[in-house]
Amino acid sequence: MAMVCQALTFLHQYWYEGLSAKKVSKTPVAVKIGVLSTAMINSAALFNPAASYAGAEVVAIASRDAETAKSTAKKYGIPKSYGSYEALLADPEVEAVYISLPNGLHGEWAIKSMRAGKHVLIEKPLCSNSQEARQIFQVASETSLVALEAFHWRFHPAAHAVKDLVEGGKYGRVTRTRARMVTPKNSIPGSDIRWKYLLGGGALMDETYTISSTRFFTQPTPDGITITSATARPWSKDPRVDAAMEASLSIQSTRGHVIDSTIYADLDQPNLAWVVPRVWELPAIEIELENAVVYFYNFMMPHLYHYIQIYDKRTKKTTYEKHYNFPSEPKTAQPWSTYRYQLEAFCNKIRGNKPHHWVTPEDSIQQMETIDSIYEKSGLGKRLPTAEVV
Incomplete structure (x- = not known):
């Protein structure tokens, strides 16, 4: 049923968020976001919400397959694509990273992203276990970066x-x-x-x-x-x-x-x-x-x-x-x-503004x-x- 809900979310966002995107100009302080993976959830969780939100801009996407990253970037109008996650993390324009990788890889790449100076929005579940969760937030504290588990609902x-x-x-x-x-x-x-x-x-x-x-x-x-x-x-x-x-x-x-x-x-x-x-x-x-x-x-x-x-x-x-x-x-x-409200909270936190929920x-x-x-x-x-x- 979750997959059906996700499909319906695409339609919902096309109507409410996709159609209104034409009216939105990005603010000078819009958070520049890169995406690790070309997972199906990306459209509902980030691409459509960001299209209608002036405070966020998706600027790069990475896959372990360069052609997959390139075709996804073209489909969604993302300026840059990379054939490795490390290459995206090295991009100085990227301020924050959305991690929609398989669950067992969340922790590893959240930590690598923060070590590279990027804020992280991490798909649920946050990682593999509580020990890894503590490591993630320890690195967030050490780097003074924002780390958020994406419980959008x-x-x-x-x-x-x-x-x-x-x-x-x-x-x-x-x-x-x-x-x-x-x-x-x-x-x-x-x-x-x-x-x-x-x-x-x-x-x-x-x-x-x-x-x-x-x-x-x-x-x-x-x-x-x-x-x-x-x-x-x-x-x-x-x-x-x-x-x-x-x-x-x-x-x-x-x-x-x-x-x-x-x-x-x-x-x-x-x-x-x-x-x-x-x-x-x-x-x-x-x-x-x-x-x-x-x-x-x-x-x-x-x-x-x-x-x-x-x-x-x-x-x-x-x-x-x-x-x-x-x-x-x-x-x-x-x-x-839910994803649009979550994205606003994430970007507000990064910019030092109080989010409505955290x-x-x-x-x-x-x-x-x-x-x-x-x-x-x-x-x-x-x-x-x-x-x-x-």
Whole structure:
């Protein structure tokens, strides 16, 4: 389902961001961005958002195949292309790098990019494990550069509307959460990097939004997440890779109470009655509070479509909300994608301006610690960077 959402995002951005790009002139302080890899996600995550945003400009792209980089650059109107990642990092015009490489390579190239003086926007998951995450932010601190894990959904107005609802006190404290993300069976070819153990593939790594959303709405203490159970369904062609992962978490909230949470991620979900793909099952999280149950449908790509269902236990009434813009934005404002909001925050941070939201180093480290713990509890063991397992 994630791949379907991504395809729909291309259409959304063509309408809202692509069409408006003709009206946008880049500011003199626009952040000059280079891209490592020619991955399919680049268009949705960066090219289209940057086209409509005056504060960012994509100036270079690199691939290990020079012709691939050249053809991609031509397709998207990118001025420069390189046949190696090192060549792009040596380009003095490039100020920041978007890293959309396979998961197991994120850490290595984030560190190399910062050592070359570039800020980094790193696709989720940040890297292979929490040890590597700490290394990334240690280098960011040493170089005084910006490093951001690209959990784009958290920058969208809908995510903050739900967070305000949950933390506002009207419905009491959170008692339970259940996050779920699935991809219909056979949607992902066997050759895809999501199935490659050596590149950090697997359901939990790819669909780690389930953990991100759980943590975002429960506010764990720094050491407040305990994995009480974790069960992996190994991929039939490589038992080291999780085709699906289900886990139960006990979360100590910063508000002083314990929350029971479950997550389920599946890259190869069995069809209904063995025939019908469950294409309607978009990523969702259910948040139960003392006096209400909040259901956030399609939290990962809320710009496409979402709804927030609120069941009040006291009145027995159910209400619905949708939020495509922040309250501070004009009513006529365009409903930007999650990626566009994220790009603005990233560029604002680089230029010394306050972003409307941020994923902190501590946040990303705890995210990777949770992934480590789930893998270890499941018996698969925590992941290693590609350089250490090849």
